[in-house]
Amino acid sequence: MLEDPVLLSRWLTFITLGFHIIMATIGVGIPIFISIAELIGIKKKDHHYILLAKRWTRGYTILVAVGVVTGTIIGFQLSLLWPSFMQSAGHVISLPLFMETFAFFFEAIFLGIYLYTWDRFKNPIFHWMLSIPIVIGSSASAFFITTVNAFMNTPRGFDLENGAFTNVQPFVAMFNPAMPSKVSHVLTTAYLTGAFILAAIAAFHLLRGKTHIYYKKALHLAMIGCFVFSVATIVNGDISGKFLAYYQPEKLAAAEWHFETTDRAKLLLGGILNEDEQEVKFGIEIPYALSILAFNRPSAEVIGLNDFPQDLWPPLYIHYFFNLMIMIGMFLAAVSFIYLVFYYFNRFNSLNPWLLRAILLGGPMAILSIEFGWILTEVGRQPWILRGYLKVAETATTSGHVFEMLILFSLLYLALGILLPVILIRLFTKKSVESEIDKHHIIL
Amino acid sequence: MIEYIGITVLWVFLYGYLIIGSIDFGAGFYSFYAKITNKKHTIRKVIDRYLSPVWEVTNVFLVFFMIGLIGFFPNTAYYYGTALLVPGSVALVLLSIRGSFYAFANYGARESNVYLFLYGATGLLIPAAFSTVLTISEGGFIIADESGVRLLLGHLFVNPYSWIVVLLAIVSVLFISASFLTYYANSAHDKEAFELMRKFTLIWGGPTILMSFLVFLTLSTHNPEHFQAMVEESWIFVLSLLSFLAALWLIYKKQQIGIAFSLVCLQFFFAFFGYGYTHLPFILYPYLTIYENITSPEMGITLIMAFIAGLFLLVPSLFLLLRLFIFDAEYVKGN
Ligand code: HDD
Ligand code: HEM
Ligand code: HEM
Numbered sequence: 001m002l003e004d005p006v007l008l009s010r011w012l013t014f015i016t017l018g019f020h021i022i023m024a025t026i027g028v029g030i031p032i033f034i035s036i037a038e039l040i041g042i043k044k045k046d047h048h049y050i051l052l053a054k055r056w057t058r059g060y061t062i063l064v065a066v067g068v069v070t071g072t073i074i075g076f077q078l079s080l081l082w083p084s085f086m087q088s089a090g091h092v093i094s095l096p097l098f099m100e101t102f103a104f105f106f107e108a109i110f111l112g113i114y115l116y117t118w119d120r121f122k123n124p125i126f127h128w129m130l131s132i133p134i135v136i137g138s139s140a141s142a143f144f145i146t147t148v149n150a151f152m153n154t155p156r157g158f159d160l161e162n163g164a165f166t167n168v169q170p171f172v173a174m175f176n177p178a179m180p181s182k183v184s185h186v187l188t189t190a191y192l193t194g195a196f197i198l199a200a201i202a203a204f205h206l207l208r209g210k211t212h213i214y215y216k217k218a219l220h221l222a223m224i225g226c227f228v229f230s231v232a233t234i235v236n237g238d239i240s241g242k243f244l245a246y247y248q249p250e251k252l253a254a255a256e257w258h259f260e261t262t263d264r265a266k267l268l269l270g271g272i273l274n275e276d277e278q279e280v281k282f283g284i285e286i287p288y289a290l291s292i293l294a295f296n297r298p299s300a301e302v303i304g305l306n307d308f309p310q311d312l313w314p315p316l317y318i319h320y321f322f323n324l325m326i327m328i329g330m331f332l333a334a335v336s337f338i339y340l341v342f343y344y345f346n347r348f349n350s351l352n353p354w355l356l357r358a359i360l361l362g363g364p365m366a367i368l369s370i371e372f373g374w375i376l377t378e379v380g381r382q383p384w385i386l387r388g389y390l391k392v393a394e395t396a397t398t399s400g401h402v403f404e405m406l407i408l409f410s411l412l413y414l415a416l417g418i419l420l421p422v423i424l425i426r427l428f429t430k431k432s433v434e435s436e437i438d439k440h441h442i443i444l
Numbered sequence: 445m446i447e448y449i450g451i452t453v454l455w456v457f458l459y460g461y462l463i464i465g466s467i468d469f470g471a472g473f474y475s476f477y478a479k480i481t482n483k484k485h486t487i488r489k490v491i492d493r494y495l496s497p498v499w500e501v502t503n504v505f506l507v508f509f510m511i512g513l514i515g516f517f518p519n520t521a522y523y524y525g526t527a528l529l530v531p532g533s534v535a536l537v538l539l540s541i542r543g544s545f546y547a548f549a550n551y552g553a554r555e556s557n558v559y560l561f562l563y564g565a566t567g568l569l570i571p572a573a574f575s576t577v578l579t580i581s582e583g584g585f586i587i588a589d590e591s592g593v594r595l596l597l598g599h600l601f602v603n604p605y606s607w608i609v610v611l612l613a614i615v616s617v618l619f620i621s622a623s624f625l626t627y628y629a630n631s632a633h634d635k636e637a638f639e640l641m642r643k644f645t646l647i648w649g650g651p652t653i654l655m656s657f658l659v660f661l662t663l664s665t666h667n668p669e670h671f672q673a674m675v676e677e678s679w680i681f682v683l684s685l686l687s688f689l690a691a692l693w694l695i696y697k698k699q700q701i702g703i704a705f706s707l708v709c710l711q712f713f714f715a716f717f718g719y720g721y722t723h724l725p726f727i728l729y730p731y732l733t734i735y736e737n738i739t740s741p742e743m744g745i746t747l748i749m750a751f752i753a754g755l756f757l758l759v760p761s762l763f764l765l766l767r768l769f770i771f772d773a774e775y776v777k778g779n
Contacts, residue, residue, distance in 0.1 A: 061547070064500075065543060065546070066547070069540040069544050070540070072506070072540070076510060076536055077536070079510075079514065080525050081525075082525075083521055084522055086521035087518050087519055087525075090515060090517075090518025090519075091739055092743070094515030094743065094747065095746055095747060098512060098515045099750055101511050101512075102754035105501070105754075105758055108500035108501045108503075109764075112500060116768075120768075168743050169742065171746070398526065398592045399529045405533045408533060408534075408537060412540055416544055419548060
């Protein structure tokens, strides 16, 4: 196993992307809330919201720094580990990759300006306006990179003749069929995750007995975001399912352990599979639900795995990741819904400790869900790296040193993974909210 | 045509990275130096004020070059990607340590000698690692045959040319950075920092030129073809030398420091473009040329259009950044 460059490259890609995606997702999710908080603060002349924006920005900056670092690694590592894939991708899908770097530029420049100009404008609205390019830049980079990933699932916009790419149409490649559902789901889940992390931080402080109104304002602002984006996530998650049923039926079938093509297909939750018999034990079955997820009709026919040659089956364990993602999605929506009900009906206490604990749990859950979702899509694409054209096994590097690199990068991520929370905690405990509110004059 | 536009755009961005990256890398080194010699208050403040707002932008230049290279010349991904796994990964780890530790030290608001040491040391190691890629592009270190593409790491280690390029990279970083910080300290009216950085500029000027000559000399045996092309276009390198002399003279005389720094930029502009121009048509000698490995015209034209559109976004934003932080006298002075 230690000699197989393909397997090792997959592991290294998995570790790098799995680490990057945490910072990347939060980096896409949080700027909107910073921007909203600052705007509310300016409009209502409420100092607490300005402080909120400042403190969120501080944490955000450190996360972005690690995001930039790991992102740079990915940019190079894709060529180092998958040279033939990047060669092909370069021919057809380099346009969004190229545009992504402009989005990074845009975001990086304005983040630099935003951070160091809190007190430089007479009218604070000018400072708020600087946050808009940050929101646009980070969401645009997520948009562009996701089109690349969508392309890997549904490659379009070229002809392959004797191994050469001809008749390349960059925009067709970029706006491929997987693009709309993927981009919208990735963006809304990033906003959702950002919101839940911010809410979880506020909930944490409230649970620890802090009572300042500042925390309640933070919690409420974030929870509204949680609710809006968890509903949006379920809606376009459902659309993603329909996309799969139509364009990548083998992935949906593998995720659902759906072997025989049938109509009135049932949705399966959990369970243990006997692969030889294709039988499932202990699973919960919801009649018609898979047909509804796939085509919106209880009677619709859903293609099963047995219609595909077995060597093109994705690994079947993605079923669990699919289940977990959906369950977390439902949990997050429920928590934010209950919070809002409690908040607007005075009969209940929206700061109920059990509710706060659930919100606190929601932060890590959202991140896990991001990881599960990506494992579902990426492993569900196996054995293809460019579905229908290139297999993973054909494109890996032939170098004999991937194992050492795997160790090297694992150590790096381990160090960063330990230092990052330590630094963040130190940063925020050193300057407590209360002391900053007292000072009333805050500079970053 | 597309291949020329493509390679020019890429080379311009690499030049941009060379200048602002050098300022950043060198500043890390000087920052560390100031700390261990207890000159903290003279240059650290100047360095921090410049670096804090711009470090992320520096990194994007590098990413841009790399993604653009794959876009315009996809086959480079295959050759360099396969050959450079080990050195590339090591460079990436260094870059990561540097970037994250800068952020930790700066925003995490805790002075730590370990962070600063890592920050300073990586500032010299990274340019050394990157310059090796230019060496490799001269040929002789990568072989491609039926069994794949391989890097002859052993050859690289015993080759005089490759070591001289590394030395040139390091002294250039120190020189460029010192000359910029001289200028910045001057605008900040920080006398002490100015004197110190001026001294460093003068100190590193000599080795920079010496190493450049040695690079010429060793290239003549390593890649005679490229050397010949350089000799034919020697006027570019003469211009580079003249800019260098003028810059050093101004800094020595303590006059027109802003122009002096521009002249340093010009010095490297001429040298870098002279080098790049005479290196053509090869991207990797003798395997990759810009003619045979350019992407399809459809993609090439789209990339160029995207690039032009991107510039409309980028140039005003960069201008704003520069105005607010580099050319704003009040900010530079620390008010
Ligand atoms: C907070 C994170 C999160 C949550 C709560 C959900 N998802 Fe999700 N999901 C993602 C985060 C995510 C993701 C990480 O963003 C993925 C991975 C790749 C992608 O396109 O989005 C994803 C992929 C993904 C796919 C695969 C798309 C493809 O391969 O093309 C489907 C079918 C769904 N999701 C469906 C759902 C449904 C029905 C949910 C119901 C609640 C749901 N997701 C909640
Ligand atoms: C959907 C998944 C991804 C999202 C949402 C995402 C988002 C981000 C974000 C927000 C940053 C920080 C950029 C900044 O603030 O300047 C970042 C950095 C980066 N990402 Fe990712 N990323 C994803 C996956 C990838 C992948 C697969 C690649 C490789 C092709 C990649 C390449 C990069 C690079 C090169 C950077 C560093 C750019 C810089 O230097 O500023 N990302 N990414
Ligand atoms: C940003 C979120 C992403 C995450 C977390 C992610 C996760 C993963 C995982 C888990 C694998 C390993 C699959 C396996 O072991 O079977 C993988 C493979 C891979 N992904 Fe993604 N992916 C992401 C986005 C992307 C994007 C946007 C690209 C395209 C530029 C990409 C390119 C690849 C490549 C080249 C492989 C290796 C081939 C393979 O094993 O399938 N990934 N990714």
